[in-house]
Amino acid sequence: MPFHDLRSFLEALEAAGDLVRIRGEISPRHEIAAYIRRTSDTDGPALLFEKVRGSAIRVAGGVFANRRKAVLSLDCGADEAVNAFAKAMHAPLTTRLVDSGPCKDIVLTGPAVDLTHWPVPTYCEQDSGPFITAAVALSKDPVDGSKNASIYRFEVKSPRRLGVLAQPPHHLGIHIQKAEQRNEPLPVALAIGVAPAVLMATQWEAPYGVDELGLAGALLGRAVEVVRCETVDLEVPAHAEIIIEGHILPGVREIEGPFGEYTGYYTPAYPKPVMEVTALTHRRDPIFQAMLTGEPTTENHVLKMIPMEASCLLNLRRRFPGVTAVHFPGAGGVGLMSVIALRPRAKNEARSVLTTMLGSHGNKLVVVVDDDVDIFDLQQVMWAVCTRCQPDRDVIILPRMMGWQLDPSAPELGTYAVMGIDATRPFGEKFDSVARVPGVDKVPDLRKRGA
Ligand SMILES: Cc1cc2nc3c(=O)[nH]c(=O)nc-3n(C[C@H](O)[C@H](O)[C@H](O)COP(=O)(O)O)c2cc1C
Ligand SMILES: [Mn+2]
Structure with missing residues (x-):
């Protein structure tokens, strides 16, 4: 309970x-x-x-x-x-x-x-x-x-x-x-x-x-x-x-x-x-x-994460059932950035997810990745961006969008440009396999003494 x-x-x-x-x-x-x-x-x-x-x-x-x-x-x-x-x-x-x-x-x-x-x-x-x-x-x-x-x-x-x-x-x-x-x-x-x-x-x-x-x-x-x-x-x-x-x-x-x-x-x-x-x-x-607010990540950010992810997941799933998870990382102050995991069912679905997100939650940066990427690990997210995305083809920038009030770089209060990155593998096309080592899950936790 x-x-x-x-x-x-x-x-x-x-x-x-x-x-x-x-x-x-x-x-x-x-x-x-x-x-x-x-x-x-x-x-x-x-x-x-x-x-x-x-x-x-x-x-x-x-x-x-x-x-x-x-x-x-x-x-x-x-x-x-x-x-x-x-x-x-x-x-x-x-x-x-x-x-x-x-x-x-x-x-x-x-x-x-x-x-x-x-x-x-x-x-x-x-x-x-x-x-x-x-x-x-x-x-x-x-x-x-x-x-x-x-x-x-x-x-x-x-x-x-x-x-x-x-x-x-x-x-x-x-x-x-x-x-x-x-x-x-x-x-x-x-x-x-x-x-x-x-x-x-x-x-x-x-x-x-x-x-x-x-x-x-x-x-x-x-x-x-x-x-x-x-x-x-x-x-x-x-x-x-x-x-x-x-x-x-x-x-x-x-x-x-x-x-x-x-x-x-x-x-x-x-x-x-x-x-x-x-x-x-x-x-x-x-x-x-007491509750600290300030440079991410603080309890202010942590409190917002789960409810905002749940709100957003419900909204997205209505149109895109292939969305498996959403994360609002501390790096974006839990509002300016989101990462979406998608199992795409159609060509360019990731781009539709991106534009939907960019217009609905005040995010300045949205990244869509395949669902084999751990969206709670920004190292993995950036790996996907670096290896599955071609910026001239996969980045969407929309100028002058309605946003949150507090972005210090905004040219005008509550208005900023937003960016979406499609870091999913091109749908339906051949793509190199990820190189994985078998049996890693069978190795004990090596940080524990005597393992
Ligand atoms: C620790 C913390 C402090 C907050 N302080 C404020 C604040 O001072 N002013 C504000 O507008 N929102 C603040 N927020 C955000 C609002 O609580 C949040 O946007 C909420 O969803 C607004 O709900 P409402 O529109 O139902 O009142 C804070 C959030 C947290 C977690
Ligand atoms: Mn309310």
Whole structure:
């Protein structure tokens, strides 16, 4: 069974030798981030910081530092994770409202809330301050009441004031825009320290109006239990470690940023919406979750991989049943690049897959390979590019496409050229065989002593 809260997942990681407790005093300013950076770069363990300077609250970090942990959190094999996700997308389970839950152990309202006493990390060198990066923001469409759940960064500006980056077409951005058109504050609740399936479900590219918590329920095999908030008309996951309630104020903008983003570069400071906090509720002895963003690959990237691959696989398979797997590698920030494995059934099918992809997910680079190539190994992917592709014949470049906002090389915000590489063998033509050594799978693991 996948884990229904953060704590049970941390326990499982510890039991698997994949969590280390940091007992010495650690500063939330850059030091927590440095530890997470190190563990992300070395395929290391998740971290539990037990003594953070200036706060009595523990911090978990690097919980998704690599894909292995994301797969473990879904309690399935590495090969099954994308399919488990794809299956869940077809069978969402509506949330179940319960009277109370652990996130209500302690209830603080109004001036009793002071976020500057919480161990919120400052991550990269030029970041403008501490950022809450692992919060699931819950909100409703102010007109039709449909729900949304997704991760957005929130900068802590003062005890009860947060800055937020959320623009349309992202759904929280649409909610903010609609509330502003009515000159109303938008109620928002942030859930920090939630079940891994909830975090991952938020990264599904769900259509507007679909509650991502329903997908989380399908992944968990049971509906996510939610409780009513204290000061806003919203429901939040009952097993969250921490809930922050408040409103995004209509028409108010204050400088937020810079912040080191998932492309590996800073996004500049400019005026953004502001959330005024009205309440904070939490578990007894809560665990704050930190999440590093920045140069790939970080937990920000890892969290997005499986849901984005599942979304894309479902889309492609409708037209191209020969697509066997999709990967969004960290190298592309999990958005700017994809690799597709295809068992082609017709001449030029790979080119059709390429153009479909280039127009639909904001990818700047798409590579299609035959299904004998391991698309999770970029060395193999580049081997296929170097040996199966002729650039004058197999590369497609499309100028001026609609893309993601954050590509630092884009000539114009949200617009860039895109490139597709067909690295499949020419369909139906004779091609040299791959030179393989027989019996390699029968040799024991030579890294283990005494093998
Ligand atoms: C750790 C993390 C932080 C993120 N921060 C932001 C952010 O600050 N602003 C934003 O627009 N998207 C952010 N995203 C991406 C959104 O969560 C993602 O695009 C999501 O699918 C948007 O969902 P929605 O349109 O349903 O709200 C973040 C993703 C992750 C994994
Ligand atoms: Mn949504």
